[in-house]
Each structure stands twice: as C-alpha cells, then as structure tokens.
Amino acid sequence: MICGKNCPNYHKINNIRQEVELNRIEELSNIFKILSDTTRLKIVCSLLNKEIRVSDISNSLNINRTTVSHHLKTLRDNKLVKFKQIGLEKYYSLKDPHIEQIILQGIDHIK
Numbered sequence: 001m002i003c004g005k006n007c008p009n010y011h012k013i014n015n016i017r018q019e020v021e022l023n024r025i026e027e028l029s030n031i032f033k034i035l036s037d038t039t040r041l042k043i044v045c046s047l048l049n050k051e052i053r054v055s056d057i058s059n060s061l062n063i064n065r066t067t068v069s070h071h072l073k074t075l076r077d078n079k080l081v082k083f084k085q086i087g088l089e090k091y092y093s094l095k096d097p098h099i100e101q102i103i104l105q106g107i108d109h110i111k
Helices: 010-019 022-035 038-046 054-061 065-077 097-110
Strands: 081-086 089-094
Touching: 022 038, 022 097, 038 054, 038 065, 038 097, 054 065, 054 089, 065 081, 089 097
Parallel strands: none
Antiparallel strands: 081 089
16 A cells, blocks of 8 residues: 555545545546557547548548458447447447547647
C-alpha cells in the first residue's frame, strides 16, 4: 500500500478507492487499450456525430474494407459502436455520447 492511515491524504485516497470499483478500472483500461490502436481511433473519429457505411469508412480512411470490418467488430464487441443494417449495407455509429465525449476531450487536451 502506498498510502497508509498515517498519510495526510489517506481519507481522500480511501474514498476514491471506494467510489471506483477495481473491476471498473480494468474495464476502463480495456477501453483505452482498444482506442490506443491508431486505425480504431481513426474509425471512431470518423463516426463522431454521424452514421456511416463500412464502405464509406474504408474509402475516407483509405483502409481495406476487410480491415475496417475487423476493427469495427472489435469496437462492437466492446460496446463502443453499434450498427443498423439497411439492405446489404451496415451503418455504424458510436454506441453512446460518452464515447464521443472521451474522444472530444482528448482532442481538446492535445490542442
């Protein structure tokens, strides 16, 4: 343990530990691992505020459609994106506004 009961910030640290369950930290870490892949991050950024077809993602990012589909599956399996099928086409979008906020705040941070 880094900070014992005699540490001046013990109560603050202990409160943080109680608020953030350890399994949630692992889940959050996994999200950041998934988003640390440049191709997946480009795909997520292409989905900000819109639904887009796999072929359009592939064309706009100049990435093979199979590669895009593979990364979208990873993003979908980890609840970061969703899709709807219209005919033969799948339209992808971000699963919820939290994902968009993570990306936008990251962009603001590096400005």
